Amino acid sequence: MLFTSIGGTVAQPSFRRRRLAKKLQEQRESAGLTVAEAVRLSGFSQAKLSRIETGAYGVSGDDVHTLCEAYGADEETTESFTRLARQAKERNLWWRSYSDILGNANYIELEADSAALHAFTIDIIPGLLQTSGYYEAIIRADTPLVSKETVARRVEARLARQQQIKDQNVRVWAIIDEPALLRPVGGHAVMADQIDYLLKIADTPHVSFQVLPLTAGAHQSIGKPFTQFFLRDGFRVVGIDSHDGGLFMEDNQRVRHFEEAWTSLAAMALPFPHSIEVLRARSEEHRRNAHALRKPAKMAEK
Known part of the structure; x- marks a missing residue:
C-alpha cells in the first residue's frame, strides 16, 4: 500500500495499528476463513471486523484474544499481537x-x-x-x-x-x-x-x-x-x-x-x-x- 502520511488530506492510522490490522487479516486468511466465517466465530459485526482489518478501529487486547482464538492462533502469536495492540494505544511516547x-x-x-x-x-x-x-x-x-x-x-x-x-x-x-x-x-x-x-x-x-x-x-x-x-x-x-x-x-x-x-x-x-x-x-x-x-x-x- 502507498500513502502520504502528512501531505494528504486524509488522516491515516498509526503504523502500529496498520501493522496489527494487516497481521490479523493475514492470520484470518491463513486459517482459511472468510470474513463472514470470522464474523460468526468471533461474534463481531462485519462492520467492526472491517474497521479492524483496515486499521480504522483501535482494537483492544480482549478483541485481539477473541480473534486469535477464532483463528486458531498459537499462544506466541496471540501474545505478539496483544503486545502490538498495547503499543498502538500508547500515549506516553x-x-x-x-x-x-x-x-x-x-x-x-x-x-x-x-x-x-x-x-x-x-x-x-x-x-x-x-x-x-x-x-x-x-x-x-x-x-x-x-x-x-x-x-x-x-x-x-x-x-x-x-x-x-x-x-x-x-x-x-x-x-x-x-x-x-x-x-x-x-x-x-x-x-x-x-x-x-x-x-x-x-x-x-x-x-x-x-x-x-x-x-x-x-x-x-x-x-x-x-x-x-x-x-x-x-x-x-x-x-x-x-x-x-x-x-x-x-x-x-x-x-x-x-x-x-x-x-x-x-x-x-x-x-x-x-x-x-x-x-x-x-x-x-x-x-x-x-x-x-x-x-x-x-x-x-x-
Whole structure:
C-alpha cells in the first residue's frame, strides 16, 4: 500500500495499528476463513471486523484474544499481537512533547520499532548520523526566520531520536552520496566536525556506512533518497521524505523494488575500509579550507 502520511488530506492510522490490522487479516486468511466465517466465530459485526482489518478501529487486547482464538492462533502469536495492540494505544511516547515542531512523527515511530534500517541520501548526511551543528545549519537554511527556541527544540528532538536508536540497538546501514561530503553545510569547520563524527561512530557495532563515489556514474536511485525500515516483527516499510510530507510504501512489490535498488547501490558503493579513507580525506580538506578562511580574517583584524 502507498500513502502520504502528512501531505494528504486524509488522516491515516498509526503504523502500529496498520501493522496489527494487516497481521490479523493475514492470520484470518491463513486459517482459511472468510470474513463472514470470522464474523460468526468471533461474534463481531462485519462492520467492526472491517474497521479492524483496515486499521480504522483501535482494537483492544480482549478483541485481539477473541480473534486469535477464532483463528486458531498459537499462544506466541496471540501474545505478539496483544503486545502490538498495547503499543498502538500508547500515549506516553517521548516524541509527543515535540509534536508542535515535528513534521513527520511516523518516521520516529518506525525508527522506534525497527531492528534495522537502511538509509540512502544524496545531498545530506542521514539524519540519524548528523551532529547538532550540522543539523542546525540545515534548519536555518530551510527556514531562515525560525526562532532560536524552535531551533534548539528541533535539535533536542533529533538528538533524542539518535539516542533512541542507540538505546534499542537498532542497526543502521547508510549509503552516503559523495557530494554530501563535499558541500560545506554550516561552513567548513562544521562540516569537518560532522565527518569526524562519522569516523568516530564507525567503530560502534550498530552503525555501518558506505560512500557512493562520484565515479559510480548513473544508477537506478539517482535523485531518489529513501529509507528502509525492517521492523522487529518482520514488517517492512520504505519511506521517502519530502517537504510536504513523507511518502511511505508497505506493498510487498514496492518494498522488494527498493530492496533490489539497495543491493545495487551497496555493490556500487565503496567498501567500508575505502569509505573510511574517503571520509578522512574529505575531513582534512574541510579543515584546510576552514583554516585558510580564518587567515584573511585575522589579517583584517590587524
